[in-house]
Amino acid sequence: MAADKLARVKDALKSFPDFPKPGILFRDIFPLFRDPSVFNDLIDLLYDTIKESSPGVQCIVGLESRGFLFGPLLAQKLGVPFVPIRKKGKLPGDLVSVTYDLEYGSDTFEAQKGSILSGQKVVIIDDLLATGGTMKAACDLVEQLGAKVDLCLVVIELADLEGRKKIPKPLKTLITF
Numbered sequence: 454m455a456a457d458k459l460a461r462v463k464d465a466l467k468s469f470p471d472f473p474k475p476g477i478l479f480r481d482i483f484p485l486f487r488d489p490s491v492f493n494d495l496i497d498l499l500y501d502t503i504k505e506s507s508p509g510v511q512c513i514v515g516l517e518s519r520g521f522l523f524g525p526l527l528a529q530k531l532g533v534p535f536v537p538i539r540k541k542g543k544l545p546g547d548l549v550s551v552t553y554d555l556e557y558g559s560d561t562f563e564a565q566k567g568s569i570l571s572g573q574k575v576v577i578i579d580d581l582l583a584t585g586g587t588m589k590a591a592c593d594l595v596e597q598l599g600a601k602v603d604l605c606l607v608v609i610e611l612a613d614l615e616g617r618k619k620i621p622k623p624l625k626t627l628i629t630f
Contacts, residue, residue: 455498455501458494458495458497458498459494459498459627459628461490461491461494462485462491462494462495462498462608462627462628463628465484465485465487465488465491466480466481466482466484466485466609466628467480467481467483467484468480468481469481480581480609480611480630482519482580482581482608482609486522495523495608495627496523496526496527496530498627499523499527499578499606499608499627500527500530500531502606502625502627503527503531503576503604503606504531506604506606506623506625507574507576507603507604509574510531510533510574510575510576510603510604511533511534511570511573511574511575512528512533512534512535512536512569512570512573512574512575512576512600513525513527513528513531513533513534513535513536513575513576513578514535514536514537514538514564514569514575514576514577514578514591514595515535515536515537515538515577515578515579516538516562516577516578516579516587516588516591517537517538517539517540517543517562519579519580519581520537520538520577520578520579520580521537522580523578523580523608524537524578527576527578534568536564536565536568536569537564538562538563538564538577538591538594539562539563539564540560540561540562540563541560541561541562541563542563543563544563544564544565545565546565546566547565547566547567548563548564548565548566549563549564549565549566549594549597549598550562550563550564550594551590551593551594551597552590553586553587553589553590553593554586555586556584560590562587562590562591562594563594564594564595564598566598568598569595569598569599569600570598570599570600571598571599571600572599572600572601573600573601574600574601574603575595575600575601575602575603576603576604576605576606577591577592577595577602577604577605577606578606578607579591579605579606579607579608580607580608580609581607581608581609581610581611582605582607582609582610582611582616582617582620582624582626583611583614583616584614584615584616584619585614585615585616585617585618585619585620586616586619588605588607588616588619588620588624589619589620589621591605592605592620592621592622602622603622603623604622604623604624604625605620605622605623605624605625606624606625606626607624607625607626607627608626608627608628609626609627609628609629609630610626610628610629610630611630612629612630
């Protein structure tokens, strides 16, 4: 059953060569949302992965912006809070931040103080793992807030970019290219 769901999800993904620039093969997750049964399969697969790999999770953290598409649904299904991690300047209030390197420059992630409680067992979710910098920064930010990253979960991993090597926490991927 899980293998059938995974095959349906993988078949729904689209690839666009040379986007956003020549030499890049863009993996598009948005077709998954056009078929409610396929999207439901994806949520089931993510939920089952969390239940198996992170029993007792206390908080789901979603990364801007595509982690916001899955995180709230999973948090609701699990009966735990959802917390967004956003790019600098998009959240009000007292914030905790971490700056991380990109291919050309740097960026900053922020979360609101008190949104993740010290000691909480956290699952971080995003759509894609490429070079790993974004997920590593999210792990660092969650730990700055005093919580424990129990699992990093992504829909797609681009294995050739070796982002997995940067992730200091358990990582699960549904689909690897």
